[in-house]
Amino acid sequence: MRGPARLAVAVGLALGVLGGCASIGEPSAGAGYEAGDGSYTTWAVADRGEGIELTGTTFDGEEVDLAGWRGDVVVVNFWYASCPPCRAEAPDLVAIAEDYPEVRMLGVNPRDDAATAQAFERTFSVPYPSLWDSDARGVAAMQGLVPLQAMPTTVVLDREGRAAARILGQVDPTILRGLIDDVVAE
Numbered sequence: 001m002r003g004p005a006r007l008a009v010a011v012g013l014a015l016g017v018l019g020g021c022a023s024i025g026e027p028s029a030g031a032g033y034e035a036g037d038g039s040y041t042t043w044a045v046a047d048r049g050e051g052i053e054l055t056g057t058t059f060d061g062e063e064v065d066l067a068g069w070r071g072d073v074v075v076v077n078f079w080y081a082s083c084p085p086c087r088a089e090a091p092d093l094v095a096i097a098e099d100y101p102e103v104r105m106l107g108v109n110p111r112d113d114a115a116t117a118q119a120f121e122r123t124f125s126v127p128y129p130s131l132w133d134s135d136a137r138g139v140a141a142m143q144g145l146v147p148l149q150a151m152p153t154t155v156v157l158d159r160e161g162r163a164a165a166r167i168l169g170q171v172d173p174t175i176l177r178g179l180i181d182d183v184v185a186e
Helices: 003-021 084-099 114-123 137-141 173-185
Strands: 040-042 055-057 063-065 074-078 104-109 130-132 153-157 163-168
Touching: 040 173, 055 130, 055 137, 074 084, 074 137, 084 104, 084 173, 114 130, 153 173, 163 173
Parallel strands: 074 104, 104 130
Antiparallel strands: 040 163, 055 063, 074 153, 153 163
């Protein structure tokens, strides 16, 4: 390949690479989610405010009220079935649920119908319930903590039901375990 042709190929490749970078952090057309970067935030005990008030019905028809879980550390994971990072983190969340029987876990799904969500739960052997959050009460209950389009998002609640930590995007299991350990030790 000679000078101008080589230059044209190099420019084309550079534009392709840069074009791919333009969409980092933004949903691709039709993706329906905004990928988080895995960053996490923690709040000091004095800065946590009030306990989260959230009630709802699971995909199995059971009623859940977080107020009834006061006294336990709770991990709340916002997800939906066709979200790629939600699928990628599911085995890690299942392992954490199994390794921390003293910690309650709850999924919140604002997008799927029951059949889709239950198929996901069977595929990944999810041992904890998920709220069917079609009216976005779960997102509303955690306003300011869970961006509407940031799926997945995981929130660790302390024993008083207050947000102690949050991870935006796919969880790093080592980080989530550390956050849980910190809150359990309080």
